[in-house]
Amino acid sequence: MECAVDAQSLISISLMKIHNSRTQRGGIKLHKNLLVSYVLRNARQVYIKEKYAEIYRMQQYEEVMTVCNEIQELNPLELDAEDADDEEQARAACCGEEASLCGTACHRDAAQQPAAHGRAASALHGCSPLEDDHKEPEPSYYRSCCMEASPVSHCDQFPANSSAHCNKTTVLDLDTHVVTTVENGYLHQDCCCDALQCGQSAQSPAKKRKVEFGCCISDAEEVSDFTAARKRAKREDCSYSSPDYTDTSNISNLISIFGSGFSGLLSRQADLDQICSKQVLASLGAWTRAIVAF
Amino acid sequence: CLPPSLSLCLSLSPPADIISTVEFNHTGELLATGDKGGRVVIFQREPESKTEPFSQGEYNVYSTFQSHEPEFDYLKSLEIEEKINKIRWLPQQNAAHFLLSTNDKTIKLWKVPVLKPMDLMVEVSPRRVFANAHTYHVNSISVNSDYETYMSADDLRINLWHLDITDRSFNIVDIKPANMEDLTEVITAAEFHPHHCNLFVYSSSKGTLRLCDMREAALCDKHSKLFEEPEDPSARSFFSEIISSVSDVKFSHSGRYLLTRDYLTAKVWDLNMESKPLETYQVHDYLRSKLCSLYENDCIFDKFECAWNGSDSVIMTGAYNNFFRMFDRNTKRDVTLEASRESSKPRAVLKPRRVCAAGGKRRKDDISVDSLDFTKKILHTAWHPSENIIAIAATNNLYIFQDKLNSEMH
Numbered sequence: 220m221e222c223a224v225d226a227q228s229l230i231s232i233s234l235m236k237i238h239n240s241r242t243q244r245g246g247i248k249l250h251k252n253l254l255v256s257y258v259l260r261n262a263r264q265v266y267i268k269e270k271y272a273e274i275y276r277m278q279q280y281e282e283v284m285t286v287c288n289e290i291q292e293l294n295p296l297e298l299d300a301e302d303a304d305d306e307e308q309a310r311a312a313c314c315g316e317e318a319s320l321c322g323t324a325c326h327r328d329a330a331q332q333p334a335a336h337g338r339a340a341s342a343l344h345g346c347s348p349l350e351d352d353h354k355e356p357e358p359s360y361y362r363s364c365c366m367e368a369s370p371v372s373h374c375d376q377f378p379a380n381s382s383a384h385c386n387k388t389t390v391l392d393l394d395t396h397v398v399t400t401v402e403n404g405y406l407h408q409d410c411c412c413d414a415l416q417c418g419q420s421a422q423s424p425a426k427k428r429k430v431e432f433g434c435c436i437s438d439a440e441e442v443s444d445f446t447a448a449r450k451r452a453k454r455e456d457c458s459y460s461s462p463d464y465t466d467t468s469n470i471s472n473l474i475s476i477f478g479s480g481f482s483g484l485l486s487r488q489a490d491l492d493q494i495c496s497k498q499v500l501a502s503l504g505a506w507t508r509a510i511v512a513f
Numbered sequence: 514c515l516p517p518s519l520s521l522c523l524s525l526s527p528p529a530d531i532i533s534t535v536e537f538n539h540t541g542e543l544l545a546t547g548d549k550g551g552r553v554v555i556f557q558r559e560p561e562s563k564t565e566p567f568s569q570g571e572y573n574v575y576s577t578f579q580s581h582e583p584e585f586d587y588l589k590s591l592e593i594e595e596k597i598n599k600i601r602w603l604p605q606q607n608a609a610h611f612l613l614s615t616n617d618k619t620i621k622l623w624k625v626p627v628l629k630p631m632d633l634m635v636e637v638s639p640r641r642v643f644a645n646a647h648t649y650h651v652n653s654i655s656v657n658s659d660y661e662t663y664m665s666a667d668d669l670r671i672n673l674w675h676l677d678i679t680d681r682s683f684n685i686v687d688i689k690p691a692n693m694e695d696l697t698e699v700i701t702a703a704e705f706h707p708h709h710c711n712l713f714v715y716s717s718s719k720g721t722l723r724l725c726d727m728r729e730a731a732l733c734d735k736h737s738k739l740f741e742e743p744e745d746p747s748a749r750s751f752f753s754e755i756i757s758s759v760s761d762v763k764f765s766h767s768g769r770y771l772l773t774r775d776y777l778t779a780k781v782w783d784l785n786m787e788s789k790p791l792e793t794y795q796v797h798d799y800l801r802s803k804l805c806s807l808y809e810n811d812c813i814f815d816k817f818e819c820a821w822n823g824s825d826s827v828i829m830t831g832a833y834n835n836f837f838r839m840f841d842r843n844t845k846r847d848v849t850l851e852a853s854r855e856s857s858k859p860r861a862v863l864k865p866r867r868v869c870a871a872g873g874k875r876r877k878d879d880i881s882v883d884s885l886d887f888t889k890k891i892l893h894t895a896w897h898p899s900e901n902i903i904a905i906a907a908t909n910n911l912y913i914f915q916d917k918l919n920s921e922m923h
Contacts, residue, residue, distance in 0.1 A: 245591075
């Protein structure tokens with residue numbers, strides 16, 4: 220009868236419930252989905268706190284530096300037009316990741332990038348600015364992404380949410396039949412990677428984001444993101460052990476659960492279980508991804 | 514007084530559907546049930562008969578009708594369930610009774626004629642259809658003490674109707690935020706005050722109660738009183754929000770108190786004290802350590818109703834394993850009883866049950882927490898307005914228990 224009260228499994232269970240509610244007779248139950256979203260938010264907060272605690276304890280700065288360098292070494296081998304973008308994105312991911320991992324180190328740079336840091340700090344828990352002496356991502360991508368990410372007023376809507384980051388509910392407005400999702404408070408590195416992917420697919424970062432969840436941040440309905448993520452996955456051998464990882468993570472995008480009728484999701488329901496599995500998450504190593512719930 | 518010596522006087526399992534609502538009328542002579550298939554069954558209490566002492570006061574089927582049918586909203590591509598969410602009686606007028614029944618979207622007024630001696634059957638007829646006023650799912654209806662108006666509540670709005678007018682209603686509460694992303698709570702139940710026609714209460718998914726006065730403003734978004742118990746931070750869990758959501762609210766017959774039910778407790782509130790409940794009753798606290806499993810199997814979303822007895826001295830609510838609980842407010846005694854064919858032969862007195870913690874000291878006939886059947890849930894219960902007669906809906910079975918020894922309220 221007892222089940223492990225584990226943030227990760229609660230997140231996947233909750234998302235499954237939301238997905239199933241789409242096909243329930245009588246329409247989406249607003250009350251039940253609202254309650255599920257609270258569980259999702261609570262689990263996400265716990266998960267993020269646990270992850271950060273783990274990261275800061277591990278003192279990974281040098282480790283990440285090493286990985287970064289390795290990736291840069293790979294570049295000359297696969298240099299073509301297509302991969303150039305991915306390489307930049309991977310570097311960004313690397314640097315973004317490393318930046319968030321090295322709280323202390325990055326805080327040193329607060330003075331160098333006060334604007335970005337200030338904005339990030341207000342919206343993103345534990346977000347840190349990029350290290351200047353590490354490679355791109357373009358600061359402009361980062362800033363615009365983060366700025367769009369979190370109108371502070373939204374954070375105020377959840378008084379019980381004590382941390383600086385907030386997530387938003389994806390809600391179907393039955394009056395106007397509009398599904399709206401606003402996400403804010405992604406972790407820094409997600410933000411950057413998203414921005415670059417957005418750039419690739421010519422999306423404006425200001426656009427209301429589709430939901431991201433789980434260990435990946437791509438938008439299921441953007442083929443270019445899909446491809447980009449796949450390419451990144453190839454390089455990050457140490458990180459993603461599941462070959463279906465990027466597929467399932469794309470598919471688990473919540474907007475498709477809610478409103479867009481993404482039929483692919485229905486055929487891959489079983490994969491949802493894998494998404495927050497310990498295996499995937501634990502294997503991230505230096506590439507920790509936080510779960511940004513809908 | 515507890516424990517009551519309740520005996521089963523009627524057990525029905527219409528070849529039907531899961532019962533979704535149970536309601537006595539104002540005199541207790543009639544009992545209506547609604548089910549998932551949109552059907553309403555009305556029972557009538559047999560008048561006392563000297564020739565047949567054992568059938569005195571028993572309930573028999575009076576009338577059955579199809580209240581709601583499944584509908585399809587083509588514009589929104591949504592199927593509208595025919596399940597009857599609530600039934601509320603109006604007082605008898607002349608030779609007929611009236612009741613309101615509602616599904617998720619549409620409320621209907623039905624005329625229930627009084628059976629005359631020459632009639633073979635009772636034909637219930639629809640008198641009004643109150644439609645197209647609710648975007649969200651209707652969870653409550655409540656008739657005003659003026660017997661001219663009633664209200665219907667959905668997740669975000671409450672509308673006031675006149676019983677004779679179907680083409681318009683007045684919105685009196687609207688908690689829909691400007692941005693749906695800012696949604697933090699929904700309305701879960703609403704009820705008019707039994708005597709003051711200007712007062713009503715509604716409960717929210719955040720565990721708050723709001724008493725509103727319709728004389729203060731046309732739109733009662735601002736409450737007159739807000740009843741809220743501060744959360745205990747040490748009890749915080751992943752499921753704190755879910756278990757604090759109020760599933761039912763009922764005024765006492767006196768109008769002085771409110772009874773609310775959330776997942777684990779029943780609370781009595783004094784209308785004069787907003788800061789915390791007057792009394793809190795643990796219905797099944799042994800479930801507190803099992804919330805994760807109950808979340809997984811969706812049981813944590815079950816909406817239990819609650820009821821007062823006629824003298825407001827005892828409250829009743831359902832639980833799992835076909836158990837239901839009664840709490841005596843004066844003596845502070847409580848009892849757990851079971852509604853099942855196996856455990857209640859007609860006219861035998863119901864035996865109190867006990868749930869023991871897993872691994873705890875177990876007496877004979879005790880049930881261990883781990884053996885509870887969570888598919889057998891008693892969500893809907895009703896208490897006769899003046900006598901010790903209760904109606905218990907156990908999935909698709911209806912049980913009516915009478916306390917023959919203590920038929921009068923204490």
